[in-house]
Amino acid sequence: MSTQSSLLLKRQLIELTKNPVEGFSAGLVDDDNIFEWEIVIMGLNDTLYEGGFYRAIMTFPVEYPLMPPKLKFTSDMYHPNVYPSGEVCISILVCEDKYGYEQANERWTPVHTVETILVSVISMLSSPNDESPANIDAAKEWRENYPAYKKKVQRLARRSADEC
Structure with missing residues (x-):
């Protein structure tokens, strides 16, 4: 399985290199490890994250594409769907829904x-x-004190741009 996974990942990396997608860049952390990618997501215009550059690591299991990768921001990130540790929590990265929240599709x-x-x-x-x-705190602030949430996110965006 890991040979098939590595071939698929190599094809995807080549495709992204030849045809970059607006909003992010991707490459290997180490040329000898196709299962660990460094990602930089650029904050889109007209969003709170505008102007920021957010680094992350995407780690693929040897069972990829049967199992999803994990994505973890290494840049500071404040968002309801990102754990304080930086790990991204969205439906597309989940195989099973233990709590019955997401639909299969x-x-x-x-x-x-x-x-x-x-x-x-x-x-x-x-x-x-x-x-x-x-991130319960980010979600609560987003709902109950949006101006404070916005200020915190925009401060992180400026800091991330300065670090790049």
Whole structure:
């Protein structure tokens, strides 16, 4: 399985290199490990994350694409769907729904690619799901004190741009 996984990941990396997608860049953390990618997501215009550059690590299991990768921000991130540890929590990265929250068509399927995952993460940044938050404090502030949430996120965006 790991040979098939590595071949698929190599094809996806080549495709993203030849045809970059607006909003993110992707490459290997180490040229000898196709299962660990460094991602940089650019904050989209007209969102709270505008102007920011958010680094993350995407780690693929050897069972990929049967199992989803994990995505963890290494840059500071404050968002209802990102755990304080930086790990992203969205339906597309989940195989099983233990709590009955997501519909099957929202969860991981082997047809997803690095591109579809990252497009979903970019969408998540502009449209948080506060009904099943990974970061309770961020979700609560987003709902109850949006100006404070906005200020905190925009401060992180400026800081992330300065770090790049």
